[in-house]
Amino acid sequence: DTGVSQDPRHKITKRGQNVTFRCDPISEHNRLYWYRQTLGQGPEFLTYFQNEAQLEKSRLLSDRFSAERPKGSFSTLEIQRTEQGDSAMYLCASSSGTLYGYTFGSGTRLTVV
Amino acid sequence: EDQVTQSPEALRLQEGESSSLNCSYTVSGLRGLFWYRQDPGKGPEFLFTLYSAGEEKEKERLKATLTKKESFLHITAPKPEDSATYLCAVRGEMDSSYKLIFGSGTRLLVRP
Numbered sequence: 249d250t251g252v253s254q255d256p257r258h259k260i261t262k263r264g265q266n267v268t269f270r271c272d273p274i275s276e277h278n279r280l281y282w283y284r285q286t287l288g289q290g291p292e293f294l295t296y297f298q299n300e301a302q303l304e305k306s307r308l309l310s311d312r313f314s315a316e317r318p319k320g321s322f323s324t325l326e327i328q329r330t331e332q333g334d335s336a337m338y339l340c341a342s343s344s345g346t347l348y349g350y351t352f353g354s355g356t357r358l359t360v361v
Numbered sequence: 362e363d364q365v366t367q368s369p370e371a372l373r374l375q376e377g378e379s380s381s382l383n384c385s386y387t388v389s390g391l392r393g394l395f396w397y398r399q400d401p402g403k404g405p406e407f408l409f410t411l412y413s414a415g416e417e418k419e420k421e422r423l424k425a426t427l428t429k430k431e432s433f434l435h436i437t438a439p440k441p442e443d444s445a446t447y448l449c450a451v452r453g454e455m456d457s458s459y460k461l462i463f464g465s466g467t468r469l470l471v472r473p
Contacts, residue, residue: 252404254404281460288466290465290466291463350461352404352405354402
């Protein structure tokens, strides 16, 4: 399967705990994006990497959120001190940087209790 | 600020009953309008990209069209398997990150 892989698919955590999600993009894609989607809404942009460089972060990305893409391969998104408002689907997408659309992964569903 | 508005929020059709979904957009120089399909619990699946007014693209029972202010996704003789949320997104020419700005989607239910 050469699609975008995300792990885990589901995560339930207690408020205040830290969580980390992983994304493996399509290997030849140099651009990687993280989006967040809540129920009934479209995906909202969080952050963008070109190779290993994080080039843009949304105002939605508070100081509790951090993302990395070491060596321009897989990426991780960490949320520290989770809050109930962080409950959402976290989507990863990759692109070859052309004008075409992204390929999305299946997402990680986070529930903070 | 780039913005996308989709209507209706939800649409119920009988199998075979054709209809259209609307996507209105405001963007500083359009560098692509994108349609995605999303099934429950899954990530969006790419359908079409449109770049200029007057452009049309088709795939099976779906046809996407574009004007300077809006796009339509026409569904001809839909089947129950077409039930999903359809998302519209735009990319602006001022955005070097190529990020997409999404609407809230239209939830389509096709009854047999």
